[in-house]
Each structure stands twice: as C-alpha cells, then as structure tokens.
Amino acid sequence: MPELPEVETVCRYLDQHISGETVKKATINRYELRKGTRIPYNFIPRVEGQSIKSVTRRGKYILIHLSKDDVIIAHLGMTGKLLVHETMQPIGKHDHVILEFASGKELVFSDPRRFGLILLVEENELYDQPMFKDMGIEPLEEGFNGDYLKAKLSTTKIPVKTALLDQSIVAGLGNIYVCEALFISGLSPLRPAKEVSLGQAKTLVSVIKDLLLKSIAAGGTTFRDYRHSDGKKGEFVSQLLVYGREGQTCEDCNWKKVCGGVKKISLNGRATYYCPRKQV
Ligand SMILES: [Zn+2]
Secondary structure, eight states: OOOHHHHHHHHHHHHHHHHBBBBEEEESSOOOOTOOOOTTTTTTHHHOOOOOOEEEEEEEEEEETTTTTTEEEEEEETEEEEESSSSSSOOOOTTEEEEEESSSSSEEEEEEOOOOOOEEGGGGGGGHHHHTTOOOOOTTTTOOOOHHHHHHHHHHOOOOHHHHHHHHTTTOOOOOHHHEEEHHHHHHTTTTGOOOOOOHHHHHHHHHHHHHHHHHHHHOOBBBBBTTTOOOOOOOOOOOOOTOTTSSSSTTSSSHHOOOOEEEEHHHHHEEEEEEOOOO
C-alpha cells in the first residue's frame, strides 16, 4: 500500500503536470470502486469544462482542486495509480476514470483491485467528509511536535505503536514508517503510550519527520520502488532497518547473538518488527 511519502510524491508530480489543464472530456468505465463508495453520477457533466487549479494532499488522500470550487478526492488504496500521459492511450482493463485535457494530455485512474476511491465534492464541504472529520494533524506540520505527541500519548495505555497508527492522533503514518521510527528511537512498540516521556516523544517526532522528508526527497522510493507502471509489485529497497527483516542481523546490535536478530510479532493484527534489546 502506498505510504504518505509515495502519495506526497504523486501529488507533487500531478501538481506540476496537470495544474492549469482544462478537462475536455471525462470518461468513467466503472462507478463502483472501493466497497461502499461510488463516483457520483453527475461527475462527468460537473467536471467537463473545469480546469485544474492545484493538487494537494490530506493524509493519504489526493485532492485535485478544480476551477469552479469542486474537488476530486482520490485514494490509491492498494493498487491504484494516477497516470499522466502526454497523448491519449488505448484504454486498459483497469482504467476506471479518464480525464482528457484540452492540451491532448490525459489523466488516468487505474486500479486492478479497486480498493481506491474517486469522489467529487464542493470545496467548502471538503473537510466535512467522513474521512477527514476525525483526521489528526499532518506529521510534517509544525504543530506535530514533542509536546503535542506527549499530550496525546499520555491519555492512553494502548501500545505506542498502535497510538502512532491511530489516524486521529497523526494522519497518514503507515506501518513501515512507524516500525522504523520506533527502532531508530529505541522505543519498544509494546511500551504503553502513557509511559513515553516528553524527551522520547520529541525524539520520535524528529525521527518521523526525518524519515518522511528523506523518503519524499527520494521520490517516495526510499522504502519501496513505485515506478511500477508495468503493474509489477513494488520492490523493497535495502534502506529498511527492521521492517520485513525478521530473523536478520539487527543493524544496531550488529551481531545476531546479541539480540537474536530482528523479531516479528503481530500487534493489533499488524506485522511488527523490532529489536528486543535496543527497543525498551
Ligand atoms: Zn538488536
């Protein structure tokens, strides 16, 4: 599943490549995408003739702002892609939405597994949508700092890892980044959230921001290769310290016998990787 840096990278790419474009023709090949959601039936007449003002992000949602104060909300789910082509291409089997621009370019939403979604809302109702109502702070915003995190963590006994994945505390942090951040910070994923000190919360925040910024700078490919326009699964690159490295020598202990290698457990149904010696 694309994580926040990948989604940010897609947003920046789209903002550069489709802002200013005018929708000449919209085509929808399938209205039902993610279960329980559907593209509004008036999508085509509403979108045609509008131009793209900008593309931004909230959590893992991509927001395509249109000239008449409508917003297309897109989520990539597991396998969704938003592709920009310089000229119109033959329609693929999983191409659900196609926006043809006056310039001849096109934007295609393609999603084989259909866990993604496309919605269309008015700009002034954007943050009233259910997915945004209880969404927490953006991790790269200034307000996400040690004091904020400490205040949120101090009210709950759930494991710190579970708290970091709670979208109402901080938006868009995925499993991979949380595992890596806890390892670098030396905090056990199992530690009760309220037992994280202010100093540890400050460290965690700076580690999280650093990981996200590095990954965005690398085009979102620090952890996974998302250049999969051929539909192939993304490849993990070797920068992961613990995630997916069960039983391997832990980078911190450097010798397997010290900690027994990276340990994998399931925590709230999510794969969790850590070093039981470094992370307390
Ligand atoms: Zn270790």
